[in-house]
Amino acid sequence: MSRPGEHIAAVQSAPVHPDVAAPTALAIEISNLKKSYGLKPVLRTIQLNLPQGQRMALLGANGAGKTTLLRILAGLSKAGSGTVCVHGLDSRYALQEIRQQVGFVAHQPYLYEELTVLENLLFFGKLYAVEHARERASVLLQRVGMERRAKDRIRALSRGQVQRVAWARALLHEPRLLLLDEPDTGLDQHGNDLVESLLVEHTARGGSMLFTTHNLDRALAWSDQIVILAGGRVVYQHESANLPLAELQQRYREVTQ
Numbered sequence: 001m002s003r004p005g006e007h008i009a010a011v012q013s014a015p016v017h018p019d020v021a022a023p024t025a026l027a028i029e030i031s032n033l034k035k036s037y038g039l040k041p042v043l044r045t046i047q048l049n050l051p052q053g054q055r056m057a058l059l060g061a062n063g064a065g066k067t068t069l070l071r072i073l074a075g076l077s078k079a080g081s082g083t084v085c086v087h088g089l090d091s092r093y094a095l096q097e098i099r100q101q102v103g104f105v106a107h108q109p110y111l112y113e114e115l116t117v118l119e120n121l122l123f124f125g126k127l128y129a130v131e132h133a134r135e136r137a138s139v140l141l142q143r144v145g146m147e148r149r150a151k152d153r154i155r156a157l158s159r160g161q162v163q164r165v166a167w168a169r170a171l172l173h174e175p176r177l178l179l180l181d182e183p184d185t186g187l188d189q190h191g192n193d194l195v196e197s198l199l200v201e202h203t204a205r206g207g208s209m210l211f212t213t214h215n216l217d218r219a220l221a222w223s224d225q226i227v228i229l230a231g232g233r234v235v236y237q238h239e240s241a242n243l244p245l246a247e248l249q250q251r252y253r254e255v256t257q
């Protein structure tokens with residue numbers, strides 16, 4: 001189980017490379033990425049680009065490596081080999097800068113259970129050097145419908161409420177890239193409507209996102225591109241527009257069986 005600050009420690013120890021800030025029109029650029037756990041290969045030669053401002057749905061069966069890929073992009077896990085760039089920043093040299101560009105909503109909320117909702121947001125605001133963090137936290141808590149729970153400890157909240165605070169934490173520093181691991185899990189209908197409107201606002205600001213889901217219908221509705229992982233590789237990639245759900249379901253069955 002990861003601790004809330006684990007990624008920060010990894011970030012602070014990363015060396016800075018002089019050529020890390022080359023301009024690029026790609027939010028994500030992955031080349032020859034490999035990752036194994038022990039002797040078990042999970043990602044084998046992943047090639048994947050996400051243009052800035054685009055939304056990508058990452059699909060695949062349980063254990064396909066979706067979370068592993070998102071964790072590498074978020075700087076929580078190291079690539080085995082290959083290159084991973086976020087907005088032109090190479091993860092081998094610029095983890096700290098990448099962290100500033102990325103908002104991650106994962107299975108675990110990366111919040112401190114013993115701190116209150118507001119204390120958590122102020123802590124992360126400090127970590128990300130967010131200007132006027134208190135005001136920003138207040139706006140976001142209102143946005144996710146949690147302003148009345150600001151003084152409650154995280155451990156006193158329901159799972160869906162924690163998820164809402166995790167959204168506020170992820171959006172606090174106005175990230176250009178959102179990485180969302182099954183953002184539609186555990187939320188009620190209001191929660192899903194909220195997530196949908198947050199995503200619309202994010203993309204209206206020019207932001208990009210990569211999200212995982214097991215709901216093919218939602219994958220099509222929320223994305224510009226569909227990608228399916230199987231056997232540690234990208235086995236299918238298609239624009240979402242004009243891709244009928246029945247066809248996606250058929251292809252998904254074919255490539256993941």
Ligand SMILES: Nc1ncnc2c1ncn2[C@@H]1O[C@H](COP(=O)(O)OP(=O)(O)OP(=O)(O)O)[C@@H](O)[C@H]1O
Pocket residue numbers: 037042060061062063064065066067068069
């Ligand atoms: N820290 C770890 N140590 C060892 N193996 C791991 C670790 N994390 C993930 N794995 C393994 O890597 C594989 C990919 O896991 P991952 O969580 O990336 O899959 P996923 O596509 O997100 O699955 P799901 O749809 O079930 O969430 C799995 O076989 C998993 O057991």
